[in-house]
Amino acid sequence: MHFTQASINALDSRTRAHFINSLSGFKSANLIGTQDQQGNTNLAIVSSVVHLGANPPLVAMIMRPHTVPRHTFENIKQTGVYTINQVNQSIFKQAHQTSARYDKHESEFEHTGLTTEYLSGFTAPFVKESRLKYSVKLAEHQHLAINGTELLIGEIIDVYVDDNAVAEDGFIDLQALDTVAVTGLDSYHSTHKLARLPYAK
Amino acid sequence: MHFTQASINALDSRTRAHFINSLSGFKSANLIGTQDQQGNTNLAIVSSVVHLGANPPLVAMIMRPHTVPRHTFENIKQTGVYTINQVNQSIFKQAHQTSARYDKHESEFEHTGLTTEYLSGFTAPFVKESRLKYSVKLAEHQHLAINGTELLIGEIIDVYVDDNAVAEDGFIDLQALDTVAVTGLDSYHSTHKLARLPYAK
Numbered sequence: 012m013h014f015t016q017a018s019i020n021a022l023d024s025r026t027r028a029h030f031i032n033s034l035s036g037f038k039s040a041n042l043i044g045t046q047d048q049q050g051n052t053n054l055a056i057v058s059s060v061v062h063l064g065a066n067p068p069l070v071a072m073i074m075r076p077h078t079v080p081r082h083t084f085e086n087i088k089q090t091g092v093y094t095i096n097q098v099n100q101s102i103f104k105q106a107h108q109t110s111a112r113y114d115k116h117e118s119e120f121e122h123t124g125l126t127t128e129y130l131s132g133f134t135a136p137f138v139k140e141s142r143l144k145y146s147v148k149l150a151e152h153q154h155l156a157i158n159g160t161e162l163l164i165g166e167i168i169d170v171y172v173d174d175n176a177v178a179e180d181g182f183i184d185l186q187a188l189d190t191v192a193v194t195g196l197d198s199y200h201s202t203h204k205l206a207r208l209p210y211a212k
Numbered sequence: 213m214h215f216t217q218a219s220i221n222a223l224d225s226r227t228r229a230h231f232i233n234s235l236s237g238f239k240s241a242n243l244i245g246t247q248d249q250q251g252n253t254n255l256a257i258v259s260s261v262v263h264l265g266a267n268p269p270l271v272a273m274i275m276r277p278h279t280v281p282r283h284t285f286e287n288i289k290q291t292g293v294y295t296i297n298q299v300n301q302s303i304f305k306q307a308h309q310t311s312a313r314y315d316k317h318e319s320e321f322e323h324t325g326l327t328t329e330y331l332s333g334f335t336a337p338f339v340k341e342s343r344l345k346y347s348v349k350l351a352e353h354q355h356l357a358i359n360g361t362e363l364l365i366g367e368i369i370d371v372y373v374d375d376n377a378v379a380e381d382g383f384i385d386l387q388a389l390d391t392v393a394v395t396g397l398d399s400y401h402s403t404h405k406l407a408r409l410p411y412a413k
Contacts, residue, residue, distance in 0.1 A: 036240025
């Protein structure tokens with residue numbers, strides 16, 4: 012089937028959102044942990060965390076336009092710190108629930124039954140139930156004028172992962188950690204290993 | 213296990229690359245089709261395509277630093293057009309092979325046995341064996357000085373997908389298309405549906 016630019020434009024906005032969100036492929040599923048300067052914690056699921064570089068270790072994240080209150084984004088801008096917590100099969104329904112609209116003083120942690128965890132003196136809260144998580148310092152923020160989204164680039168600081176999950180060559184077996192993948196706006200998947208392929212020559 | 217910033221820095225570069233590339237979670241697997249102004253075709257697998265917006269329909273992609281010849285990046289900058297082709301289980305080994313270093317006049321299409329396909333008069337070649345693919349016009353390019361990577365933002369034009377893959381609400385079943393996901397630098401996965409969850413309230 013061929014969908015032209017015009018036919019895509021003609022879709023109602025919800026259908027177009029489902030359709031276009033399917034195009035990029037499988038997405039990561041991460042919970043972003045923050046708190047504001049008063050200590051109110053916040054948790055939000057995002058599917059836009061993407062690897063930027065290994066040296067220095069950097070991750071990028073796209074956040075939706077700041078045309079409505081965005082507590083996670085505001086906390087990151089104000090405090091400069093956040094945690095990234097991979098979502099696994101045991102918690103994906105609770106993680107999805109963090110995308111509901113809560114007031115600033117309501118914590119998604121409480122409303123979804125996920126547990127805050129503070130590690131190594133880092134100010135932003137981790138998700139105790141996550142099996143691979145890391146602290147991040149905001150390194151760069153860019154407002155993408157092309158569509159009003161926000162690009163946040165963070166430097167990875169400390170990494171916490173289940174014992175026995177890291178192979179000798181540094182590879183981490185996300186499937187053994189039951190990490191989930193996302194498609195579209197709302198579909199969650201577990202995975203099945205096909206192969207690790209050698210460096211191509 | 214706790215990996216401090218210092219212990220991560222102390223890893224050799226290959227181990228650190230495997231480790232840090234595992235942190236963002238599951239990644240998309242797409243083949244980027246381009247050709248230069250002389251008609252030499254090029255194909256490259258990337259795991260960095262990420263959804264940017266549905267209206268207008270935009271995708272972002274991170275490309276590695278242009279400190280060595282990068283034919284895909286150069287073709288996109290010169291011609292302004294490319295195709296994005298989701299990688300499926302039948303072709304993931306061939307797709308991986310596109311990451312080997314080929315000369316400018318060698319086409320990854322020929323070397324990997326993937327087939328060029330030209331659709332609707334669009335200049336850049338599609339991958340015939342891909343089941344969900346779309347034409348893209350370069351909308352914005354940013355050099356990310358923080359680590360020398362290149363951020364390319366493209367506008368989605370025409371979409372081509374297998375019949376019966378698009379649900380009424382616009383959702384595309386990537387699993388039914390056998391689209392694969394990536395972890396780390398070299399690990400490929402098929403998926404298993406857990407659930408589509410309703411809009412959170």
